[in-house]
Amino acid sequence: MGLTRIPGLLFGGDYNPEQWPEEVWREDVRLMAEAGVNLVTVAVFSWSRLEPAPGVYEFGWLDRVLDLLHANGVAVDLATATATPPPWLVREHPEIQPVDAAGTRLEFGSRQGYCPSSPVFRAATVRLARAMAERYREHPALAMWHVSNEYADHTAECFCAESARDFRRWLQARHRSLDGLNAAWGTSCWGQHYTDWTQVEPPRKAPGPVNPAQLLDWRRFSSDALLACFEAERAVLKEVTPDVPVTTNFMSVLRDLDYWKWAECEDVVTDDAYPDPADPRAAVKAALSYDLMRSLKRQPWLLLESAPSAVSWRPVNVPKDPGVMRLHSLQALAHGSDGVMFFQWRQAKYGPEKFHSAMLPHGGTATRRWRETLALGADVRRLAEVAGATTRAEVALLLDWESWWGLEAPESMPSDRLRLHELLLSWYAPLHARGVAVDLAPPGRDLSGYRLVIAPNLYLCTAEHAAALAAFEGRLVVGPFSGVVDAADQVHDGGAPGPLRDLLGVRVEEWRPLPDGVTQELVTTDGTRLLARTWTEWLDAEETEGTDVLARYRGGPLHGRPAVTRRGAATYLSCLPEDPAPLLDDLLTAAGVTGVAGAGLPADVEACRRGRYLFLLNHGAGPATVTLPEPGTDLLTGRALPAGPVTLGPRDAVVLKPRPTTP
C-alpha cells in the first residue's frame, strides 16, 4: 500500500489554476499528461476565492478544476486553503493578525498572516475545512488532504494578548500551580517571582536576555499552538473522509516545530526541500533532511515541494545546471520519497514567486526546463517499482527538539557557536560520504536494531533519555555539552554529563569554548593527531573505574587531559574535531557497519540503498567511476551491468536492481 491510492511513484507539483484563465487550464492538463503528472496540489492559497464573504462559498471554479484534472488522469492533493486568511476576515477581526516579539502587529498583504492561538482564526479554518471536505468527499480526484501550508515558515510564534492567554493555559496544564512555574523557571534569579498568573507573558523583546526556561517553554508552546491548528482541521477531515490520508508539508530540518510530535498526528510525512544549488554542501544537507523525513514515521514519505531550478526568496537565486533537477529528484527517491513534486507546475506571471522556477517556465515548451521536466517524468515512470521500498539503517543520529531549543537560547550560553544543525551535519556528512545509511531518532525511542547510535549533542537530558541510552546494546557516541540540564533547563546536580555520568564514566569540570579561528590539538592513543575547533572541555575520567582514555589534548592549558573516552560501549567526545573521520572509522569498524560501496566511493558520488535498489548519484561536474558490488539492471537505462567498475557521467545516476540470485 502506497502513500495514496495511486500506484507507482508520484510526480507533479503545486498547481494554481486560479491565477490563469480557463483556456490555459486545458493546455495545462494536456501538458501534464505529456509529462506523466499524476498528482497536483491544489488550492493552497485559495481561501479568498473559495469563501469571498463569510459563509459564502464559490466552489464552482474548483469543481471544474478537479473535474478537468480527473478526466485527464491527474489526482489531487487538495489543500484546505487555510494557509492565508482572506481580507474580509482580517479586516473584521484585525486581532487575528500575528504580533512580533517587539509588539508590532503585522499587516495583511503577504501570507500566513494569522495568530495560531486565535479562536476566531481556528474556528474559521475548521468551517472552511468542513465545507471543503463535504464538497469533495466523493470526488474521484481527491487522493490526499493538505492542511494549511508550511507551518512556521513566516509565523512560528505570535506575541499578542490572545497568545499570552493561550500560553498561560498551556503553562497551567504543565506546571499546575504558580509555585510550580516559579520553581521550574527559576524566577528567584533576577527578581522574576510571579504572584499572579496574569503577570506571566510571552518572552517579548526585553532589555536583556530573557529567562531561558521561559523561552524553552515558549518554544514548546509555540510548536503545540500550531499543532493544535493542524489537529483542529485534521479532526474534521477524518470525520468526513476517514479514508483519505491527511498531511501537512514539513520544511526539512526546521528548528521551530517538534516534528516527532507532529508526525504522530498525520498519516503521511511530506516535505518541502530547497537545497541551494550554490551551496557546496547542498547534497549532504538535503540527504540529512530526507533521512529525517523517512525516520519520522519510519515509512516512505513524499517530497511535496522542490524547485525545478532557482527559487526567488534568497538574496541571490542560482539556477540548477542541466541535470541537477533530475539528480536532486533521484536523491529524494533514494532516501525514501515515494515521488517527486515541485513548486510549481506553471511559472507565475505575478506575485513574489513570479521568478521562482516551475516545471513549465515562462518560455513555454521550447525550453530546456520543459525538456528536463518531460525527461524526469519518464525517469520517474521507469522507477515505479521502487515505490514503497524501505531502508534499513544500522546507524542512528539522535535529534531532540527540546534539547535543540535549549541549546540555542540566545545570550546565556558558554558559546553561541554550538548550532544543532551543524552538529548533526558534522557526523552525518562523513557517514554520508561512506555510503552508510542513517536514521534520525529521538533519544527516548527504543534503539534496538541499531549497531551505532550517535548523539551529536544532548544538552537537555532527562533520566528517561539516559535510561534509553543505557538500555541500548550497541556502540554509543555522545558529543560535547551533553547531559547539562533537565527538562526545565536547570543544571543537573554535580554538573555534566548529569544522568549520563555512570554510562559515560566522565565528569566535566569546565567548559572551554574556543574563539573563532583557534584550534586545540588532540592525539589518540595510536598517535593520530586531530584538531578541535569551537569547543573543548576540562574532563575528569581517570577517577571512574573502567573508563579508558582514547585521546588526550596536547598543548595549552588542557595538555595531557582526556579529550575522548570510552566506558564499555559508550564513547564520549569532549570537543568538536574538525574532521571526526578517524574516530568514526574506528567506531564503524567496532560496530561492524560498512557503507554501501565500501571505502572506495569517489568524493562526489552518493551511494544509497533503498530496499534492494542501489542508487548511485554523481553530484560532481566530471565523470566518476564506482565499483558495483553486484550485477543487476540499471532501471534508468535498462542496461544490464556486471559487478565491477561502472563510470557515471557528470550529474548522472544509476539505479541498480540487483539480479535475483538463483537458489
Ligand SMILES: [Zn+2]
Ligand atoms: Zn497571537
